[in-house]
Amino acid sequence: xxxxxxxxxxxxxxxxxxxxxxxxxxxxxxxxxxxxxxxxxxxxxxxxxxxxxxxxxxxxxxxxxxxxxxxxxxxxxxxxxxxxxxxxxxxxxxxxxxxxxxxxxxxxxxxxxxxxxxxxxxxxxxxxxxxxxxxxxxxxxxxxxxxxxxxxxxxxxxxxxxxxxxxxxxxxxxxxxxxxxxxxxxxxxxxxxxxxxxxxxxxxxxxxxxxxxxxxxxxxxxxxxxxxxxxxxxxxxxxxxxxxxxxxxxxxxxxxxxxxxxxxxxxxxxxxxxxxxxxxxxxxxxxxxxxxxxxxxxxxxxxxxxxxxxxxxxxxxxxxxxxxxxxxxxxxxxxxxxxxxxxxxxxxxxxxxxxxxxxxxxxxxxxxxxxxxxxxxxxxxx
Amino acid sequence: xxxxxxxxxxxxxxxxxxxxxxxxxxxxxxxxxxxxxxxxxxxxxxxxxxxxxxxxxxxxxxxxxxxxxxxxxxxxxxxxxxxxxxxxxxxxxxxxxxxxxxxxxxxxxxxxxxxxxxxxxxxxxxxxxxxxxxxxxxxxxxxxxxxxxxxxxxx
Numbered sequence: 001x002x003x004x005x006x007x008x009x010x011x012x013x014x015x016x017x018x019x020x021x022x023x024x025x026x027x028x029x030x031x032x033x034x035x036x037x038x039x040x041x042x043x044x045x046x047x048x049x050x051x052x053x054x055x056x057x058x059x060x061x062x063x064x065x066x067x068x069x070x071x072x073x074x075x076x077x078x079x080x081x082x083x084x085x086x087x088x089x090x091x092x093x094x095x096x097x098x099x100x101x102x103x104x105x106x107x108x109x110x111x112x113x114x115x116x117x118x119x120x121x122x123x124x125x126x127x128x129x130x131x132x133x134x135x136x137x138x139x140x141x142x143x144x145x146x147x148x149x150x151x152x153x154x155x156x157x158x159x160x161x162x163x164x165x166x167x168x169x170x171x172x173x174x175x176x177x178x179x180x181x182x183x184x185x186x187x188x189x190x191x192x193x194x195x196x197x198x199x200x201x202x203x204x205x206x207x208x209x210x211x212x213x214x215x216x217x218x219x220x221x222x223x224x225x226x227x228x229x230x231x232x233x234x235x236x237x238x239x240x241x242x243x244x245x246x247x248x249x250x251x252x253x254x255x256x257x258x259x260x261x262x263x264x265x266x267x268x269x270x271x272x273x274x275x276x277x278x279x280x281x282x283x284x285x286x287x288x289x290x291x292x293x294x295x296x297x298x299x300x301x302x303x304x305x306x307x308x309x310x311x312x313x314x315x316x317x318x319x320x321x322x323x324x325x326x327x328x329x330x331x332x333x334x335x336x337x338x339x340x341x342x343x344x345x346x347x348x349x350x351x352x353x354x355x356x357x358x359x360x361x362x363x364x365x366x367x368x369x370x371x372x373x374x375x376x377x378x379x380x381x382x
Numbered sequence: 383x384x385x386x387x388x389x390x391x392x393x394x395x396x397x398x399x400x401x402x403x404x405x406x407x408x409x410x411x412x413x414x415x416x417x418x419x420x421x422x423x424x425x426x427x428x429x430x431x432x433x434x435x436x437x438x439x440x441x442x443x444x445x446x447x448x449x450x451x452x453x454x455x456x457x458x459x460x461x462x463x464x465x466x467x468x469x470x471x472x473x474x475x476x477x478x479x480x481x482x483x484x485x486x487x488x489x490x491x492x493x494x495x496x497x498x499x500x501x502x503x504x505x506x507x508x509x510x511x512x513x514x515x516x517x518x519x520x521x522x523x524x525x526x527x528x529x530x531x532x533x534x535x536x537x
Contacts, residue, residue, distance in 0.1 A: 058511035066521055070534050101406050228435050228458065231485035244458065315406035316439060316454050316465065329441050329452065337534070342441035344454075352488045381511060 023051055026363070030059050034137045034367040037377025039351075041366070048362050053355045060381040068341040072307050073099055073173070076338070081167035083343060084379040086129055089115075089122040090321035092171040097252060098317035098328040099173050103310035108299040111175035112254045117188065117291050118161070118170065119253075120284040124195070125154040126322040127277050127284075131202060134274070134371040138215050143205055150198055153191055160184055173308075175301025185292060192289050199281055207275070216271035220357045220369035223268060230353040234324025234346050235280060236373060239265035239272040246320035257294075258287045270372040277374070307336050323347055323374055347379035383431060385409050388462055391432060395425055403467060408454070411465040419451075419468050420477040426455060426466070427482050433459045437479075440489035442497050444524045448472065449497060453479070470499070472523075478504040496522035 029040040038059035044052040064083060068076050080095045081088040093115055100107060107115075132147035155165040160181055162170040170177055206212045222232070224240040237244055245262045247255040263279030265272025312334040318327035324346030333339040350373050357369050383391070389410050393400045399418055405411030414422050426434040434455040443450045453466040470476055478501035480487045490501045491510040498520035501507065509516075519526055 058513075061511045063521065069524075070532075226484075229484045231437055231483065242458075249461065313404065313406055314452075314465075317407055318438065325438065327439050327454070329439055329454065331443055340441075340443045342439065342452075344439040344441075348488060349485055352485065 021047065028366070030056075034371060035377075036133060036371070036375065039375075039377050039380070041354075041370075043363065043366070045363065050358050050361055050363060050366065053358045053366070055351055055354055057351065057377070057380050060378045062378075062382065064343060064382045065341055068338055070337065072336045073310070073338060074306055076341075077172070078167070078169040081169055082378065083345065083382060084321070084323070084326075084347070084376050085166055086376055087122050087126040087322040088166060088168050089118045089170065090319060090326055092168060093119060093253075094317060094319045094321070094326050094328050096171045096173055097319060098315050098330050099310060101317055102313055102315045102330060102332055103173070103308065105174040105304055106302050107174055108302060109254075110296055110298040111300050113291055113295040114176050114180060114300065115171065115253055116255065116258075117288060117295070118158075118168075118176075120288045120291070121154050121157060121188075123284045123322050124281050124288075125151050127281050128154075130277060130322075130371075130374045131274075134374075135206060135212075137367050137371045138212065140205065140209075140212070143202055146198070146202060146205075150195060153194070157184065157188055157191065160187065172301055172304070174304045175299070177301075179300045185295070188288070189292050192285055192292065195285055196282075199278060199285075203278060207278070213271065215365075215368050216274060216372075217269060218267065219270045219365050220361065220372060221267065221269050222353065222357050226353065226356050227268075230356070231349040232324070232353050233349065234320070234322070234374075235276045236273060236324065236350055238262065239276045240268035241266055246318065246325060252317075252319055255287075258290050260287050270368050273372040273374075309334055309336055318344070321346055323376065323379065324350060343382050345379045345382060347375045347377075348382075351375045351380050383460060383462065388432065388464065391429070392422070392425070396422065405465045408463045408465045410462075411467065413467045413469070416451075416468045416470045416474070416476050419453075419466070420479060420482070422466060423453065423479045423482045426464075431460075432462070433457050434462070434464065435459070435483075437483040437485045437489075438463070440479075440486055440493070442493045442499075442522075444472070444497060444522065445469075446524055449474070449499065451476065451493070473498050473500075475500045475502055477502050480505055496520060498523065 023044055023046050026043040026045050029035045030038045040056040042054040043050055080091040083091045128147040128151045132144035135143035159165050162168045224242055227237050227240050241264050243262050243264050260283045263276050265276050310332045314331050316329045318325050326346055327344035329342040330338050331340040358366055399414055401413045403411050403413055426432050434457045436456040438456045439454040441452045448469050450467055450469045456463045478490055494501055495509040
């Protein structure tokens with residue numbers, strides 16, 4: 001009998017030290033169903049336990065910032081849709097906001113209302129995509145079908161307004177590109193009523209489901225200090241119990257006219273990030289209801305020339321997008337094209353914190369943690 | 383704190399080094415020397431009356447003869463927002479502020495790669511966005527020439 005076989009018949013030792021373990025590397029992505037786009041994670045593993053995670057991004061880098069320097073302000077508008085295509089209205093809105101502040105363009109009241117309605121519809125649509133794919137990642141297929149059923153209705157509303165379902169190119173400096181069609185308001189009101197009980201439906205499947213709780217409760221905890229240190233914003237920050245929403249704290253557009261609450265979490269785990277987004281859908285619906293009932297008649301756009309020269313200067317404008325703080329830093333040199341645009345996207349900062357949350361968890365938990373961050377890869381790579 | 387008090391706090395700590403500049407939609411914006419940036423950032427975060435705990439944005443602008451870094455800071459506690467600017471020669475070196483805010487890590491990696499500058503004491507100075515075999519220079523610089531890149535005339 002060879003030495004090798006003799007050894008293998010020996011009694012197993014009590015400690016693993018004698019056998020000896022070693023760390024190994026697992027490559028996850030770039031093409032992986034649960035990375036929601038093209039993201040590569042290098043996992044350093046000790047058995048099934050994660051020692052470290054190194055995210056590799058940039059697979060979708062389209063150099064949006066460089067392209068901006070070669071376009072007039074208005075020509076850049078359709079490109080902003082592609083920054084975060086799941087919630088494109090916010091990209092439109094923040095770009096408009098920045099240029100309007102820089103060039104001091106007033107916005108008519110009706111246009112502000114339309115913007116708020118579009119933002120909140122988009123917030124619900126984006127959270128629905130997130131909820132569907134998040135549940136799918138955890139192995140629940142039904143919520144995915146439910147979510148896309150409702151999202152379809154929102155996309156129909158968008159199509160009615162601007163002809164597009166995902167990349168809208170709808171807002172303009174000083175307003176929006178076209179007025180709401182007469183059938184929009186009744187349809188949207190119908191949707192608001194239709195959507196209210198739908199959220200309970202999702203909750204009935206997931207919130208207290210023992211399988212779901214097992215995968216999400218006390219998993220991937222991100223404490224408040226680390227979150228702020230990494231500039232994590234949006235629902236991920238609110239899930240740590242930090243009450244912060246730019247719509248309330250630094251009201252832009254006309255958000256100070258509406259009543260809504262800021263949902264927060266307590267344990268800052270995956271489940272909290274889930275429940276915060278569920279609550280946010282209800283709040284978005286609340287804002288929608290108020291806006292649809294109080295929208296005034298009037299102008300939808302301040303007249304601005306197609307090609308215009310904002311004065312020399314710099315501006316940093318930010319809004320509360322679905323994923324957190326989205327900011328545009330624009331430097332104008334007084335010509336028709338921006339001198340420099342820097343895009344501050346929420347996903348970029350939210351993804352940077354991933355290694356801090358994953359250490360010590362099992363490989364299956366990474367899927368839940370990554371999905372709970374709601375990262376959109378084109379938003380990271382720009 | 384009012385706008386003047388914030389500026390005063392910085393001026394008291396760094397006399398003769400703070401130069402106010404215009405900036406839309408922030409409370410105060412000022413310029414500092416590049417060697418002071420780490421001290422100024424530490425002061426901005428560490429002083430309880432200022433407490434700038436969020437690095438909202440870190441950007442770089444190329445002005446051909448020099449480059450400017452812009453730090454957009456925000457305080458959750460006091461709701462102040464400021465912008466700190468510093469200028470450095472092209473391809474220059476500057477202290478990394480990753481030790482002050484971890485959020486700066488990825489932003490600095492991006493700037494280092496796209497603009498070609500060095501951040502001293504950066505914990506993880508790998509490139510981030512461009513392909514691994516990229517050797518066509520620093521694309522975000524104003525005078526960059528690429529194969530398929532056509533610059534439109536300025537009007």
